[in-house]
Amino acid sequence: MSDESLAIEYGDHRPVQHLIDCLQFGLEGISAAFEKYDEQFVKGPGLYFAVVSGCSVDEYADPMGDNRWPVENYREVTADLDTFTDVAYDVATSCDGAVVVSVDGVIADQMVRFKDVGVEGAPDYADWMGSRHMSAYDISTRQDVVATITLSEETGRVTRFQSGSYTSLERDELGTPWRGKN
Helix, strand or coil: CCHHHHCCCHHHCHHHHHHHHHHHHHHHHHHHHCCCCCCCCCCCCCEEEEEECCCCCCCCEEEEEEEECCCCCCCEHHHCHHHHHHHHHHHHHHCCCEEEEECCCEECCEEEEECCCCCCCCCCCCCCCCHHHHHHHHHCCCCCEEEEEEECCCCCCEEEEECCEEEEECHHHCCHHHHCCC
């Protein structure tokens, strides 16, 4: 019997997909609630989540200074989505770096900066991608990173990256899966 047969494919695992959906839903809510993205010189809330299956990201991430998720206020993504979204909004407007979330939904307190993973070939970066999105795109190719999700502070765009590919929603498209629109 091969160890491969015992492996959980988190990318297709229903509870992990629910977790990723909850993260996306929260970021879409933050984007939709912020009404000043179109104003000149205004920077909106921006955030970056990485869902990981490993025990540690030490090998490919560095601490992002004093930027922390307030685990004393909220520790688990799916416990209460309204509270999660409120806490995420505060973090999105006051901190920088990626928030690491384990596949069971527990949020790490230390926010991180991911190191360059050396993606093979020339990544197909879209013109709208900034450094947060390019990092999320690249890090999503790691075997132990199930997904990354970003909220653009410039436009409010929400993007989900998985295995080096992505789906991106501009603000006028937000909520499409939740509202049943095509």
